[in-house]
Amino acid sequence: MSNIILETHNLSMKFGGVVAVDNVDFTLRENELRCLIGPNGAGKSTFFKCITGLHKPSSGNIYIQGEETTHWHTHEISHLGIGIKTQVPNVMDGLSVWENIWLSARRYNDVKNANRRVDSVIERIKIGDIAKRLVGELAHGQRQRVELAIVLAADPWLVILDEPAAGMTGVDVEIMIDIIKEINRHAAMIIVEHDMQFIKSIADQVTVFYQGSILMEDNVDIVLADQRVRDVYLGRKV
Amino acid sequence: MQSISQKRLVSGVILALLAMYILPNFIEYSTLSLLIIYAILALSLGLIWGFGGILCFGQAAFFGLGAYSYAVFAVNIGESSIPFILAILTPALFALILGAIMFYGKLSDVYLGVITLVVTLILFRFANSTAGPEYAIGKARLGGFNGMPNFHTLNVPGMPDVYIWDLDFYYVCFILLIICFISLYFLIKSSFGRICIAIGQNEQRIELIGYDVRKYKTIFFGIGGGLAGLAGALYASWAEIVTPGLFSLSQSAEIIIWCIVGGVGTLSGPILGAVILGLLKYYLGQQSLVDNNLVIGSILVLFVLFLPNGLSPALANLWVKITVKTKSRRPNTRRKKVSRAVRGIHNE
Ligand SMILES: Nc1ncnc2c1ncn2[C@@H]1O[C@H](COP(=O)(O)OP(=O)(O)OP(=O)(O)O)[C@@H](O)[C@H]1O
Numbered sequence: 033m034s035n036i037i038l039e040t041h042n043l044s045m046k047f048g049g050v051v052a053v054d055n056v057d058f059t060l061r062e063n064e065l066r067c068l069i070g071p072n073g074a075g076k077s078t079f080f081k082c083i084t085g086l087h088k089p090s091s092g093n094i095y096i097q098g099e100e101t102t103h104w105h106t107h108e109i110s111h112l113g114i115g116i117k118t119q120v121p122n123v124m125d126g127l128s129v130w131e132n133i134w135l136s137a138r139r140y141n142d143v144k145n146a147n148r149r150v151d152s153v154i155e156r157i158k159i160g161d162i163a164k165r166l167v168g169e170l171a172h173g174q175r176q177r178v179e180l181a182i183v184l185a186a187d188p189w190l191v192i193l194d195e196p197a198a199g200m201t202g203v204d205v206e207i208m209i210d211i212i213k214e215i216n217r218h219a220a221m222i223i224v225e226h227d228m229q230f231i232k233s234i235a236d237q238v239t240v241f242y243q244g245s246i247l248m249e250d251n252v253d254i255v256l257a258d259q260r261v262r263d264v265y266l267g268r269k270v
Numbered sequence: 271m272q273s274i275s276q277k278r279l280v281s282g283v284i285l286a287l288l289a290m291y292i293l294p295n296f297i298e299y300s301t302l303s304l305l306i307i308y309a310i311l312a313l314s315l316g317l318i319w320g321f322g323g324i325l326c327f328g329q330a331a332f333f334g335l336g337a338y339s340y341a342v343f344a345v346n347i348g349e350s351s352i353p354f355i356l357a358i359l360t361p362a363l364f365a366l367i368l369g370a371i372m373f374y375g376k377l378s379d380v381y382l383g384v385i386t387l388v389v390t391l392i393l394f395r396f397a398n399s400t401a402g403p404e405y406a407i408g409k410a411r412l413g414g415f416n417g418m419p420n421f422h423t424l425n426v427p428g429m430p431d432v433y434i435w436d437l438d439f440y441y442v443c444f445i446l447l448i449i450c451f452i453s454l455y456f457l458i459k460s461s462f463g464r465i466c467i468a469i470g471q472n473e474q475r476i477e478l479i480g481y482d483v484r485k486y487k488t489i490f491f492g493i494g495g496g497l498a499g500l501a502g503a504l505y506a507s508w509a510e511i512v513t514p515g516l517f518s519l520s521q522s523a524e525i526i527i528w529c530i531v532g533g534v535g536t537l538s539g540p541i542l543g544a545v546i547l548g549l550l551k552y553y554l555g556q557q558s559l560v561d562n563n564l565v566i567g568s569i570l571v572l573f574v575l576f577l578p579n580g581l582s583p584a585l586a587n588l589w590v591k592i593t594v595k596t597k598s599r600r601p602n603t604r605r606k607k608v609s610r611a612v613r614g615i616h617n618e
């Protein structure tokens with residue numbers, strides 16, 4: 033079996049009385065594409081924020097490539113070579129698409145190589161037609177793609193995305209699916225997702241969150257056929 | 271894009287040099303010197319606010335600190351070159367420390383405003399309370415509310431006896447303003463500057479990309495502090511006295527108003543705002559019919575309501591409209607550029 037690149041031990045996150053993440057043990061291996069699913073409020077985003085340093089977990093530990101990163105800052109975790117996209121679109125609206133991507137490319141490259149990298153990412157994500165536009169002027173789906181380009185420009189070996197297809201329709205979703213598959217050829221991925229259709233078309237291994245804990249973890253077909261998962265999604269108690 | 275804006279920079283500098291020679295024919299050079307000092311001060315806030323999104327309510331603190339540092343060191347050293355440099359470094363260091371506390375402490379923008387305001391108040395109270403002889407740094411007595419007179423004003427570097435007065439002082443101030451402007455122009459075009467601008471737009475995204483946002487903001491804040499210190503040093507030489515009033519809240523408020531009226535998010539805006547409002551204040555000060563603050567306040571309200579982006583973008587807009595009517599056959603592409611200019615950031 034290939035190496036473990038990310039794991040959590042007894043990870044918990046409490047907000048006052050609310051236990052958003054409850055003793056989660058999670059492992060991710062090289063080249064994997066893992067989907068985290070679960071109903072609203074299951075704790076997926078909170079788990080995502082813990083492993084990316086956006087929240088300081090209440091208890092438990094996080095290890096990335098064997099190194100404990102539990103209390104690291106987001107920029108330090110990112111610096112390990114991890115690309116992160118939050119659930120809320122996070123872009124610089126007042127800057128051009130090109131400039132947005134450049135800022136990411138410049139993090140690990142000198143100016144000349146950064147410029148070159150931006151051009152190659154723009155080609156890879158197929159956003160050449162909007163490269164000069166201000167991001168604030170773009171449609172939702174395009175902005176999501178720009179954010180993915182920002183993530184990719186840093187050449188990450190692990191990509192963690194929170195609901196990359198949220199609010200997207202039709203063609204945009206198709207494009208996003210293609211991009212994700214393409215990214216996974218070079219990097220491991222964790223994708224938090226809500227939409228069952230979307231999950232069916234990309235997922236392999238799936239982890240189901242429910243009330244802060246892992247309900248089950250298995251191959252996508254088995255998970256989607258499972259009665260408990262269906263109940264959870266329909267809002268029935270298990 | 272790059273070459274167009276650099277052409278504009280060159281033509282702007284040439285215009286400024288022309289203005290430098292012409293203006294003394296219309297306005298007293300001592301008034302002009304003060305306006306230019308104000309312009310540098312306005313630039314210091316215009317930089318960190320307009321490009322880094324850091325709204326500091328206490329920029330006067332660094333201005334006053336620069337002026338006091340200059341005076342204290344000048345009294346002790348007896349020439350102006352080293353005091354001048356120290357007057358930039360002291361407030362820069364102070365801003366770095368204050369910035370580190372605020373940004374590493376993850377203070378929200380509101381608290382940043384409150385803290386910078388409170389620090390200014392403390393310095394103001396402190397400067398006022400230093401009347402006793404025990405408040406002395408070396409040979410320099412701080413002098414409380416009376417302030418500190420009798421220090422060595424600006425001299426030619428290496429020649430303590432050759433003072434830079436009057437018209438020469440005005441030229442020195444003007445050249446320094448131009449140097450500041452050009453330096454800041456290249457600063458905001460640099461990788462560092464572009465990252466700071468992006469932080470001003472979306473801090474979390476830059477953190478997610480892997481930059482230590484706290485570090486960048488602290489350094490940027492420090493640069494603003496140093497620039498305000500430069501203005502303070504020049505002011506000390508201009509006024510030949512430094513008083514606690516330099517730290518006053520009204521001074522801080524004025525800097526903010528200059529930036530708003532001139533245009534936040536541009537480099538030319540704060541300069542324009544400081545010069546025009548400074549001049550207005552000067553003329554209003556010569557009469558007693560209307561209250562100074564009332565007029566400045568009304569202007570601020572009018573701008574916030576009707577020209578929220580400030581003068582500089584509006585003038586750029588107007589200029590483009592005129593040239594489009596007379597020259598260009600491609601009004602559409604032109605207009606797109608204007609809308610960018612109005613949004614700030616890209617129009618320097
Ligand atoms: N900052 C916060 N403060 C307090 N409670 C929070 C906070 N963030 C999340 N929660 C709570 O934690 C629980 C898990 O929320 P989380 O956002 O992680 O769910 P999710 O699985 O991502 O849901 P969704 O599919 O709607 O995005 C919810 O009950 C939510 O109300």
Ligand SMILES: [Mg+2]
Nearest residue numbers: 076077078119
């Ligand atoms: Mg969520």
